[in-house]
Amino acid sequence: MKRYEKLIKDPIAREEKVLILWENKEIFRKSLDATKGGPRYVFYEGPPTANGRPHFGHLMPRVYKDLFPRYKTMQGFYVARKGGWDTHGLPVELEVEKEIGVNSKPEIEAYGVERFVNRCKESVWRYKAEWERMIERMGFWIDLENAYITYTDDYIESVWWELAQMFRRGFLYQGHKVLPYCPRCGTGLSSHEVAQGYRKVQDPSISVRMRIVSDEGARYKQERPGSTSLLTWTTTPWTLPANVGLAIAVKATYAEVEQNDERLILAKALLDQALEGDYRLVCEIPWEDLVGLSYEPPYRLLDDERAYRVHAAEFVNMEEGTGIVHTAPAFGEDDYQLGQEEGLPFFSPVDVAGAFTEEFPLCAGTFVKEADPVIIEDLKKRGLLYQHTLYEHDYPFCWRCGTPLLYYAMDSWYIRTTAVKDQLIKNNRRINWYPSHVGEGRLGDFLLNLKDWALSRDRYWGTPLNLWTCEGCEKVIAVGSRAELVESARDKELARTVELHRPYIDRVALRCPECGETMRRVPNVIDAWFDSGSMHTAQWHYPFENKEKFKESFPADFICEATDQTRGWFYTLLATSTIIHGEAPFRNCIVTGLGLDADGIKMSTSKGNVIDPWDLINVYGADCLRWYLCASSAPWRSKRLGEADVKGPLYRFLDTLRNTYDFFALYASIDGFDPEDHRVEEERLGILDHWILSRLSATTKAVTEGLDNYDVITATEALEGFLDEVSNWYIRSSRRRFWKGGMEPDKIAAYTTLYQVLVNLVKLVAPFVPFIAEAIYQQLRKSSDPESVHLYGYPQVDEVWINTTLEGEMALTRSIASLGHQARNQAQVKVRQPLSRAIVEVASEAEGCVLSEGVLALVKTELNVAAVEIVSTLQPYFHEVPAPNLRTLGPRLGPLAQQAAEWIRSKTAADAREALASGSVKVEVDGKPVEIKKEDISFQAVLSNGFVLVEEGALRLLLDTNLDETLREKGLVRELVHRIQLLRKEAGFEVTDRIVLGYRADSPLGEVLVRNRETIAAEVLALEVKPTLAGDYELQQKVKIEGNAVVFGLSRTTYPRGT
């Protein structure tokens, strides 16, 4: 006979058992094998870096990264899930620097690049085991054995192939541009790295006089030559020595003012803000008039025609400063651009370590940021400083060494992404972003203002830039494969075997195809974001291998990462793919929010506020975390990860699911229900069965539609609602069907239905909470079923079962039940006390106003009323009562008002109306004549005694609480049964145990017990009921009911099973 075991209550133990099952039976592999011939659903793994510990924030995208592949697999799609590891880049180098205790590039060179790079290679795997352990424990199914690794030669070769394509098509160029640069690390930083290091700082904000030396070539003419200055503004005094020009705002109006014998020119809108003390406005000057003026810079270090003039620019800030901005092309992006446009000389008196050179003797050898006070002091002495305050703003620091970054013009290699800008925008539009504003806003905006991709890094651990330069003719070639390397190499044997990393690859010299001279590799490595962004191609070692695999897995149907990847991986995937393959490499992208700590601050290792996922996994389990992340709010919402929030779903959803199954297991085991033996014809299904099966289909539809639209919340809400309906309505209302003896068709119908509901529910939730789904499935599965729920097909919607009329009826029924409870509450009558009737007014236009006998029976049981009457109006249950209106009676009748009110109250409504037929009536109260007018009486609707009214929306329910003797006795019987059941529980009997019941009772309980002996015996499974306590009982206890006492004795008795 079939036995259903209860689930293990402890989620941890339960899940660990499931993990063992999956491992032993290789379910993940089988799920892939089983779908191999199916349509492809392509997922790309965004590679994590394993040199840091996984923290809770990493879990958020992972949950969706697992949900959709599982869902699609169950639908029959083949979802290969190749893992991946991101392994290159500055973060890895910095970890190693820390380990070996070095702090600069010269120190690395001294340590030995080879040793250094090898340590990087090891460091990358430091937490690999930890990542794998977490991924496995959370039930994230991904193929880690065949994961792509960005540092392998094969991967690098594919990246080289891409780069060579780009080079040959003119996408790679060497440029001289301003980059954020760390003077201590000696390299430019990627925008990603810069973003990590912004800090609020106070910098000096100064305005400086720059005297006009010539107005030749400008429309503005000086009125007071020699004492007129442009008032300029900067927050980086140290850049003043590099000044080569001034910028004014296009379309702004400027003004000349007189103050203390000098004339100053600045933006009109900023006069009051920028000037100290009184001033006299001399005249307004349109911006065009200032263009071309020559001025005296604070430090004239250049002798160049083009320098020290006024130019117009778009970027000038008109909210702070003076509206005249000092420009140093060497130290600012805007400045550099202006310099390019206007043909300004490029001048930088600063060396690579960030110190002034001899070109600026005042501060030679001083680190630039430390030169600020020296320069300010100097300007002050020379009378050039107008104002000096502090200015608070965000400034980038090197996120590792804390050195302030400099915007620094330097040589580096770029990808001309701007050349494909329109195509990028077009391809981006084809991607379905969830939420859509990522595509339209955040990334879209970035693409509109696209800049070329700064590709090269002056570092060691990364994909080496595959460009070789000829020492003779300066020709540059790109090497697109190892074969090409061997072909051009001087030492072919070396080229055949060399590891493609620095420093090894640097030893490979090529022969110039033009002049035959030696070619050497450029010293750079590339931005690690190019590596991961190339995974669409490089994960397959394409085009050198796996051409088929590449073809069938491009583009991806689905990717998902956190929002910080917008300009990281999402962008680099899109950019490389657009250039190489011409199209977007993914179609759907869910962008998750960030993991926040209990205070709403982003979790990050550097802030030290990360939660160790194990602390939660080991207490609540993987399913609980998965459900919390899926169901609590939309994926892109940031989530606070307080413990209290996370454990919510454990009770609300997972425990309800477990209890629902346990209920089935308890009774199905008692009755030996076996879905393979017990069948039932559809006609035998009850109304509840039809209803819950309809709801099952509707839920399946909602979940499927939700997931198909990448709308997770709609799916989880549908599932939570359905589970509630199963547990709190279907089972609650069906309990008596399961308790009945024997195996009647109705009981089989109930079992069959509940079984079907459970099996399908478990399949529906399997992609979300794979562990509990598996644990229940293992108990439910028939011998012919697949060995895991994850090998089963996802439930299909069967529209035939959807019965919206019935669902409407049942919804109404549940509202009525709810109102009934409310009415009982108000009347203070227990549910155990049977009542004669409830009367429900259903507004005729309300849907489903016709309720079938079947559902009415449910309400009757639920509310314990003998009848439920549905009426179109409750009018007849009210009667009118005349009520005196003291507001009018009082002023008119004075002392007689009270007596007149008495008279009104003493009449019936009908009498009062009749008396008032003519508009007023003269009566005598207290022996005096009094006139009562129409307005003195209002008619109020009053409920008859014993009725309680409750209403909600269009529904009104009247509960008749009048009791007669029969009802009273029925109430007593239920009370007695209830007490005996409690005693059974207290005695520790099993629910199937039969008992002998003895009692000694006073009147009237004794008579009640005698009269209802059969009913009570049946309810409490008593084979014998004896009006005496003679003999031994396992439990004997006195109970009091409404002041009367009865003593019960209970003992188990043997009873043949199965009848």
Add this chain to the structure above:
RNA sequence: GGGUCUGUAGCUCAGGUUGGUUAGAGCGCUCGCCUGAUAAGCGGGAGGUCCCUGGUUCGAGUCCAGGCAGGCCCA
């Protein structure tokens, strides 16, 4: 400074369906009920300036404009 998201009950939040009676849920609190599946369930109650200001409208939590606060991305 730019972009973007968020702001609703003590807490966490309703992809807040097209503007429309009394703004909801869960948790927590509180009172009561029910229990022959339940770490449960049901009902009542307390708890709201829907961030602010202005506009459009017969009517705004919802639409528009401008602010404020916070998060994130970028300068």
